[in-house]
Amino acid sequence: MFHRKDPNRRAAGLRAALANPHTTHTGRKRAEAELHSMGRSAHVPITTKIKRTLGIRSSPRNHREHHTNYRY
Numbered sequence: 001m002f003h004r005k006d007p008n009r010r011a012a013g014l015r016a017a018l019a020n021p022h023t024t025h026t027g028r029k030r031a032e033a034e035l036h037s038m039g040r041s042a043h044v045p046i047t048t049k050i051k052r053t054l055g056i057r058s059s060p061r062n063h064r065e066h067h068t069n070y071r072y
Contacts, residue, residue: 011040018044021052
């Protein structure tokens with residue numbers, strides 16, 4: 001059996017790259033161009049752009065203590 005890429009999942013991943021604060025400017029442009037070539041919208045809400053610029057996460061990370069066990 002051959003695996004084909006689902007265009008909906010591919011578009012979702014490209015939209016996620018547009019919203020991800022760790023995606024480079026070049027990566028965002030590439031994702032936007034790919035979405036346009038697929039005939040999909042590359043719209044990113046203004047609130048997402050503001051959060052990305054300020055480094056605000058949409059959900060807080062859980063902070064766990066880091067324990068290191070040294071064996072001598």
